Amino acid sequence: RMLVDSQDDMVVVGEAGDGGEALERLGVTSADVVLMDVRMPRLDGVETTRRLLATDDAPRVIVLTTFDLDEYAFAAIRAGASAFLLKDAAPPDLLGAIRAVRAGDAVVAPSTTRRLLDHFAALPDPAGPSTPDDRLALLTEREVEVLTLIARGLTNTEIAADLVVAET
Known part of the structure; x- marks a missing residue:
């Protein structure tokens, strides 16, 4: 909160303790970008992101986590998150990600990017010849x-x- 509020071009419009509360608050408060924790009580950040992005005029979502696990990154991206970052991201990196996502870009933590690229590269080429098993x-x-x-x-x-x- 302090980091975001310290910026002239950003303001925190709300906070929530869990996914259900986040959805309730975002139902009555508009936001451009939401910082969403992966692990929360009641409703986790991935499912909250999925539900939030199914609404009209949904904000963009940056999913944050302490745990650099592929399953969290893949799930967040599948749910529609615009960014996946680790909570230990440097303040300039986090602020830059918020601005980039607000502008319509996507951001992935550098440590996760390599694994995402490796995973994507290992997938079969949909345009290539099909070789039956x-x-x-x-x-x-x-x-x-x-x-x-x-x-x-x-x-x-x-x-x-x-x-x-x-x-x-």
């Missing part, structure tokens, strides 16, 4: 059909209905 050749036509439905995210009940079989 040799293990698929071992499956029957029906097994491939079931696997395809699983890959689409269907539940067991939905798969059974689609295949016109009993769920068991």
Whole structure:
């Protein structure tokens, strides 16, 4: 709070102790950028970010954490966060991130950026040639059909209905 309020171009418009309270306060107070902790009671920062960004005129969200864990970064980014930073970020870095996010840019902690790039680089090239997994050749036509439905995210009940079989 002190760091943000010390800036001529920034003002803290509210604080909350947990995700539920944050959503309540942001329902009646407008903000351009929200600093969101990953770990909070009642409703964690990732789910709070997801819910907040599903609203009209949602602010941009910077997710902060003490823990430099990939799962937090990936979850925050999937939830729509504009930035992922560690709480030990230097004050000029945090202030710069707030300004960058306010301007529409995205920011990721340098220690996390390398791992994100490595993760992205390891993904198959969607434009490249598709090389089927040799293990698929071992499956029957029906097994491939079931696997395809699983890959689409269907539940067991939905798969059974689609295949016109009993769920068991």
